[in-house]
Amino acid sequence: MNDWTDVCALDELDDEDVRRFDHAGRTYAVYRCDDRVYATDGLCTHERIHLADGFLMEHVIECPKHNGRFDIRDGRALGAPVCVNLKTYPARVQGGQVQIQLA
Known part of the structure; x- marks a missing residue:
């Protein structure tokens, strides 16, 4: 399985972005935290709001609508109102490009 998709240049994604x-x-959400990249489904599992509009801090993305939180490393829902985990995807940096594996 080698279906990697380019997302953006690494330097376009700041730390904790x-x-x-x-x-x-x-829709996907792609994160950079502690010089690593991560990828999840892009919509909150509670009300399908775009997580890219949320707040990322220390591996936790907070949904902008009802403040549901997820761990971006494994997609784990971290408490009400979210109770369904996010799907995660392999992510890497190759040749200065952030890539995710979608297959």
Whole structure:
């Protein structure tokens, strides 16, 4: 499985930053934290709000609508009002480009 998709240049994504990435009719959220990159589904599992509009701090993304929080490393829901985990995707930096594996 080598279906890696370019998202952006690494230098376009600051530390503790999140970026919305739309591809093939789906929305993803791509994060940079502690010089690592992560990727999850882009919509909150509670009310389907874009997580890229939320607040990222220390591996936790907070949804901008009802303050539901998820751990970006494994997608784990961290308490009410969210109770369904986010799907996560492998992410890497290759040749200065942030890439996610969607297959």
